Amino acid sequence: MSIIHDQYLYFTPHDVIDETLAFHAKGNYTIHRATQHCSTLHNIPTEALESLTGQELKLDIFSNPHDQAAARLEQLQLNHHLNRNNSCTSFTHRPLHFSTVQELLSPLLRKEDSNYRRGYPSGGAIYPIEVFCINIEKKVKNWPASSDALHLLPGSRKLEAHSPNINTHKLSQSITPENENIGSPTLALVYCLYLPKAVFKYRYRGYRLALLEAGSMYMLMDLRCKELNLNSRIWSGFTDHQLIKNLDLNPTLFLPACVQLIG
Template sequence: MTTWESICDPPATDEAWELFHENSKTGRFSDVRPTELVLARMAELAESLPYTHYPTIPLPDEHLPLERPLGDTLADRVSARSLRACPLTLPAVATLLHHAYGVTRTNVGTGYPRPFRSVPSGGALYPLEIYFHSTRVEGIEPGLYHYNPAENLLHLIRYGDRSRQICEGVLQGELLANAAMVVFVTALFERSVFKYGDRGYRFVLLEAGHVAQNLALVANALGLASVGIGGYFDREVDELIGIDGLAHSTIYLTALGRDAGAAPGPGGPV
């Protein structure tokens, strides 16, 4: 039986997930940030990390066609338990990144300060950043790259193949041992929590799920395989990318390639 005392003084818990869930609930009397303050803060926050002075690589504006029926793409989506080596083309990478988190429509006439992207985002704040490690992408060197959706280009963050280091930073490193590329979804939490408080942290995680699902479906439509990775050593992965792990931290990984368990398909690059 629920009592007034139990509502006003709920039992203490040491479970971090329960504390988070309780503290991130929205109530009738939760603070609401005035629009003018939200717009002013958004103007101070970069739409995408600029990485000034890092080498840049423009991405193709034209993307590969996704002609497979949506129903088939959804029904056939599986998490590959092992990947086999395959090359990817730069247009394929551009297609994957664009549909994962790219700019898809203008904000003109909407009252929102930024263009919209391929996923729903709480307040259209877009708190995520996308990095990837390239092992077998034609036209670019192996290394760690940052995707800038606003300018549709890549920044080369670190040159050199770090596949072994990435595998060592994942609990089941064999899942991505032969990946053509590994995508890292990171979050700059301030972009969301400045407006929504603890609830904003929930929104960040939800948004990362949208990005990962887009990646999985587009990969499937392109004849590729994918596997989402949640089991990794956070500090090691954050250090690999070069982020602090607190204000800016990795929250999801996706490995892409060919499914080693499937019948071999065409050997050429996608």
């Protein structure tokens, strides 16, 4: 079942929309060749950053290590289906067939005909995250539409062509800027938060729930990639407004949470 998207706006206070949008915008930054020489995300020295990366946070620093021996845990076997692969650092050129994309997306779909439950959790079953499948530089074979951006309809279990006005090259460049050395991914999944749907019921808490939902979705896709022998990487190296503009979406209503690169 589908619904006209602006019906959510009827129940959404404008101040909640404005304040949530302003908070989200604080996490935006511009990635462009014209500014890369004079902008930086942080100024942490390399040595300090290395010492702070990958560490756990131990709270009980005075306990006797021998007292914790009984609580020791065992990691998963390397070949266990829940043991995810490491994120891909550099994608090699690898064309995919569209049938593989269809297989990849199956865990996100509505599970049964008798109800609306999907393959991932959502607070209040609101499902405010919209997924767009991007054929990066037309590398996916047998793509079914002239538009290289397809919108996932999990309830209907199908994909719809998003917009005929999309410039594939500009969209691909907004996802993977030229100054990023990540290789040549084939497919991108863009997880977008539709703001009115996220906050109409739970208000500010709904924004948090939507981000949690996006995380559960990309983790599910990450494990599915392992099953299909695909490489995956969660990606945030994009400029929000540029990406949404090239997707032909309203940047005040659709907020990109993250991108998942696949190849």
